[in-house]
Structures are given as structure tokens and as C-alpha cells.
Amino acid sequence: MPTYDYRCCNCQERFEIFISYEDYGKKDVACPACHSENVQRRIGKIRLAKSEDRRIEDMVDPSQLDGLEDDPKALGRLMRKMGAELGEDAGPEFDEVVSRLEKGQSPEDIERELPDIGEGVNNTGDGMD
Numbered sequence: 001m002p003t004y005d006y007r008c009c010n011c012q013e014r015f016e017i018f019i020s021y022e023d024y025g026k027k028d029v030a031c032p033a034c035h036s037e038n039v040q041r042r043i044g045k046i047r048l049a050k051s052e053d054r055r056i057e058d059m060v061d062p063s064q065l066d067g068l069e070d071d072p073k074a075l076g077r078l079m080r081k082m083g084a085e086l087g088e089d090a091g092p093e094f095d096e097v098v099s100r101l102e103k104g105q106s107p108e109d110i111e112r113e114l115p116d117i118g119e120g121v122n123n124t125g126d127g128m129d
Ligand SMILES: [Zn+2]
Pocket: 008, 009, 010, 011, 012, 013, 031, 032, 033, 034, 035, 036
């Protein structure tokens, strides 16, 4: 079962949870410290997909979001499109992650190989909340 790294937006607690691929995106994730559900996944790109749901729905069929965890190339394409459409200052990490996704690397592998990405995203992404 995959492990997902999260950070609580309420108390800044960092925690890992185990979610099956089937449950990912369906299950509510709550902070173990304060039980807030205002949490973000630390890879950030997935968080972008979550936090911009409404805008994404204008761009893509929401059903396309299903199974993206299992399809890095599709996720990469979607993220590149989102990055362009949203005009966010995503930074060089965004391009790096998107290129890796487009090559078929899984988000988990990218996170392992680029351990600083979560930090960088947290530092630059707070304005989006
Ligand atoms: Zn918390």
C-alpha cells in the first residue's frame, strides 16, 4: 500500500498515511494531531489538482482525474496544461516534476528522487490557499 506524505495546513504537522490506490482521492485525510481535514499532500502537484478542482473542471473532464496516480504520463500532461492555464508561478520544480511524469515516472519515485520538492512547494505555494 502506498504511503502519502501530508502536511496539515492548520497546525503544520507533517504525517504519513497509507491509502490504497482505490481509496486515494475518495478518502478524507485528517491530521493526526488536530484532526483537521485541511491537509495538503506534500508533493504539491497533486495538491494543485485538489485545490483547483473547480477550475480544472472547466478545463478537463473530471473523470479524467480518476486513475491519474496510475498514469504518470496523463498526469504530466494535465499538470503542464494546468500550469499554463492557471499561470501560477510554479517554479523550476514544477517543470522537473512534469517532465519526469511525462516520461512515465510515478509521483512516488519523483518524490523519492527529489526530496526537496515538497519543501520548495510549501515555501512558494502558500499563497494559493
Ligand atoms: Zn493539524
